[in-house]
Amino acid sequence: MKKQYFFALGLMVAGLTVSAQTNLVLNGDFENWTEANPVNFTEFTTTGTNPQTYNDNITKETTIVMSGNSLRQTAQATTQYIEYRNAIEVIPGHSYTISYDYRDNDDHARTRIWSAWLQQNGTTYTMLTNDEGTLRYADQTLSYSTDNANWVHKTLTLTAPATATHFRFQVRTYRESPTADGGFIYYDNFSMIDNNAAGVGEHALASIKMFPNPLNGDTLTILTDSDTAKTVAIFDVLGKEVVNAATDDNTVNVSNLSAGVYIVKISQEGKTATRKLVVQ
Known part of the structure; x- marks a missing residue:
């Protein structure tokens, strides 16, 4: 039920x-x-x-x-x-x-x-x-x-x-x-x-490059070892999701973000990673 x-x-x-x-x-x-x-x-x-x-x-x-x-x-x-x-x-x-x-x-x-x-x-x-x-x-x-x-x-x-x-x-x-x-x-x-969350284990994405960071434009670039599509979710300091996008060209439009600190969650091929992003 x-x-x-x-x-x-x-x-x-x-x-x-x-x-x-x-x-x-x-x-x-x-x-x-x-x-x-x-x-x-x-x-x-x-x-x-x-x-x-x-x-x-x-x-x-x-x-x-x-x-x-x-x-x-x-x-x-x-x-x-x-x-x-x-x-x-x-x-x-x-x-x-x-x-x-x-x-x-x-x-x-x-x-x-x-x-x-x-x-x-x-x-x-x-x-x-x-x-x-x-x-x-x-x-x-x-x-x-x-x-x-x-x-x-x-x-x-x-x-x-x-x-x-x-x-x-x-x-x-x-x-x-x-x-x-x-x-x-x-x-x-x-x-x-x-209790099963991945840190640097088999379910964590590796070799991630995210730039520019700090960011002062409208486009965030995220590179990994794979060319397959990624899902990118961005959260503010209160935990509210402010961006959720799928990308196959390694870029994400973040023009709606105000200045501040954010957490970026990147998901690809069943693996995930998080990074801190500073927007100026």
Whole structure:
């Protein structure tokens, strides 16, 4: 069984493939904030018959932390959601370690993970049932957190199913009982690691030349040892895909890029590589 899951607002696709042990959740340590929310965890509301607001009732915490900053969410009468705004691109068959830290030392609040593998269908996503017992429905009552003065490290290692294209990373904050509003849960270190990601191994492109870099024109040239077509995806520092192009002449039109730093993902013949690009 599949469930249709629509991201009407706010969810961006981050297709960045990176080397082993690189966190696919950008700013998962909540060190960078824009006004009331961490970068990549900004507030948004879905549309439809049952609109829901995500990443609401959040506060930056600088005292009760694992390191640096943490995120504090307040329990309300309705379920509260913390969701990474980027659908994380995955590779079927790869092993992924999903983890985060939380602190529940409040008898007015509790938490649990509520995530899913996704299959992209145009501009919408199907929420797959694979691993739902672990990612969403584990033990129902037992999967909720219990009061603990210490930080708890939640970690899962799962294999991306054959039909998955992305992963939805979400956790939820609940009130402890129907009359217990206003409690706090603290979160830190959201992480998703591709345990099979290539660094310099057999699935990594070699002998890449990318120029000019820094770039001050409209055309980026990418050369490899092969003359076959390449797919080039470019991401900004927030993980948003800003260019996605196929090329068989080694050039990519980047006239839409503003000055800044970008990550370029190059895919060719089943191999990938990433490079940093500076646009002046």
